[in-house]
Amino acid sequence: MRRFISDLFLLICVIGLAYYFRDPLSHAWSQFMMRSFPCSQPIAYSIGDFDTRFGISKETFLKDIQRAESIWETPVKKELFVYKPDSALKINLIYDDRQTATQKLQKLGIIIHDDQSTYNTLKAKYDVQTKQIQNLKASYAVASVSYQSRQTAYNNEVESLNKRGRVTQDIYDRLAQEKKDLDQLSVKLSEQEGVINAHVDVLNALVEVINRLARSLNLKAVQYNETGAIRGGEFEEGEYVTDVSGNRINIYQFDDQTKLIRVLTHELGHALGLDHIDNPKAIMYRLNNGVNEALTDGDLAELKRQCQMK
Ligand SMILES: [Zn+2]
Incomplete structure (x- = not known):
């Protein structure tokens, strides 16, 4: 017992x-x-976090995922993925400064392609923008110094008159006028600050995109360093994460629909267990360089090897 x-x-x-x-x-x-038993069961995925600031609907996002899915499935005529609400593999659309920068430039009418000519255009704009900011800051500094010294003189005079106790109408009027002028100057100075900040904003967006292009074009370019954070490495538009809390695909940035479909396809490839391959046109290349929405022979060979297909 x-x-x-x-x-x-x-x-x-x-x-x-x-x-x-x-x-x-x-x-x-x-x-x-x-x-x-890789590929024996279709991998079930669902949509996790979805940020509407990317400007696409959930339906469109799902359709793009399904297109990415079929890029893997069609050549081998096999169901590798299946959409199942609430399933464990979450595909997240996460909005941060990567997409903010892209959209800021798009709003200014700058069309971003991952190519050398976009890179050159953006660099030229960066130079112009830097020069403008320098000029604005220089004239702001002059105005600011002159404001400070007038403000100090005004304060000192008011203080010493207060000690004396009596002022003539003339002095009183002059000081009242000076106070009015100083207030106006102060407003002008904060307006100038606003203009400078707006320019710096654009500059930071340029830096973000220039650095991303430099990496994706594999340029041995100087890293423009205005924003501080420099991200290294591969396919930073997205990532496939697997850890104790599960698997997920995070998408952070895309210039257009083709790029979105390519990054989704790439990350789904990682979900299948595929590694990078060394052809810049390949879906499984470490950078999102290509424009093809189809597997290369190398991608297909890797898929077949991984899934033990002939
Ligand atoms: Zn990758």
Whole structure:
């Protein structure tokens, strides 16, 4: 009887632990299945975070994911992915300064292609913008110094008159006028600040996109460093993340629909377990350089190897 009770206790502990760790366990199980029998089950995905500031609808986003899906599925005539609301693999559309910069420039009528001529255009605009900001800052500095010294003189005079106690109407009028002028100057100065900040905003957007292009064009260019944060490496428009909390695809930035479909296809490739390949035109190249919405021979060979197909 005592033996039975201790066995029962052990069993309850095991069930309790399994229940407590059910999420990481089921994740580990699906990882194990994927590694042992890759492509045997279609990978179920759903849409997670969806930020409307990208200016596309959820329906369009889903359609683009399905196009990315079919880029993998059509050549091998096999269901590799399936859309299933609430399933574990979340595809997130996350809005940060990458897309803000893209859209800021698009609003100024600047069309961004991932090519050398866009890069050159943006660099020229960067130079113009930098010069303008320098000039604006210089004239702001002059105005600001003159304002400060007039303000100090005014304060000193008011203070010493206060000590004396009595002022003539003339002095009173002059000081009232000076106060009015100073207030106007102060408003003008903050307007100038606003103009400078708007220019700096555009400059930072230019820097963000120039650096991204430099990386994606593999230019040994100087990193423009106005914004500080420089992101290194591959396909920064998106990423496939797998950790204890599960798998997810994060999309951060795209210039147009083709780029979005390509980055989705690339990240779905990682979800299938594919690594990078060394052809710049390939979907699984480390950078989103190409414009093809189809697999290259190299992509297809990798897919077949991974899925053990002939
Ligand atoms: Zn990648």
